[in-house]
Amino acid sequence: MAWEAIVTLLTLFSVLAALVITRVSADLVLMAALAFLLITGILGPVDALAGFANPGVITIATLYVVAAGLKETGAVQWIARLLLGHPKTEKTAQLRMFPMCQRSCRLNISEDNHAPLFTGT
Numbered sequence: 001m002a003w004e005a006i007v008t009l010l011t012l013f014s015v016l017a018a019l020v021i022t023r024v025s026a027d028l029v030l031m032a033a034l035a036f037l038l039i040t041g042i043l044g045p046v047d048a049l050a051g052f053a054n055p056g057v058i059t060i061a062t063l064y065v066v067a068a069g070l071k072e073t074g075a076v077q078w079i080a081r082l083l084l085g086h087p088k089t090e091k092t093a094q095l096r097m098f099p100m101c102q103r104s105c106r107l108n109i110s111e112d113n114h115a116p117l118f119t120g121t
Contacts, residue, residue, distance in 0.1 A: 004042045011036060 011033050018029045037043040051057060070076050083100065087093040 007040060008037065008042060 015029055015033045018024060019026055022029075034043070034048055038045065038048045084093060084096050087096060
């Protein structure tokens with residue numbers, strides 16, 4: 001086995017161990033591993049950054065930014081209070097959430113075109 005493969009496997013196991021054992025954030029661990037492989041010359045700049053060219057990655061990253069902004073501004077709490085109010089019991093909160101869950105389920109079924117799986121046809 002070539003030295004590049006051995007270093008890559010050691011890096012992989014180190015990343016997995018760091019994710020399981022430490023409290024260091026996943027993005028920091030993964031970017032450090034990427035930087036290490038880039039610095040050692042195992043990955044070239046084009047290969048190292050190729051995954052970021054995928055539109056799906058950009059979309060998810062954008063959604064994380066939007067979600068963090070909504071959380072930091074308090075918009076999430078405002079929307080939750082608007083939709084759920086201030087229920088006195090857990091059962092009341094669940095009953096208030098039920099219509100939203102039902103709508104979400106219907107949207108997911110119709111969007112994914114899996115309705116025949118759930119209707120028995």
